[in-house]
């Protein structure tokens with residue numbers, strides 16, 4: 001069994017529900033401070049939970065900056081941007 005290939009398939013399956021969606025993170029930034037609060041994120045992604053937000057908020061300041069958003073999308077924690 002090719003374990004690398006198996007892992008790739010497993011990662012694809014896990015990532016699919018999120019990757020199938022797209023989100024407009026620019027629109028979500030209601031106060032235009034360049035960062036997304038949990039509340040702002042939920043305006044475009046109502047299904048986002050505190051656990052998901054905290055997983056994306058790597059510095060723990062309660063806001064997602066551009067780097068955290070990009071990393072979360074790359075990790076499949078958040079759906080890819082549509083814009």
Ligand SMILES: [Ca+2]
Nearest residue numbers: 029031033035
């Ligand atoms: Ca904001």
Ligand SMILES: [Ca+2]
Nearest residue numbers: 057059061063
């Ligand atoms: Ca943060």
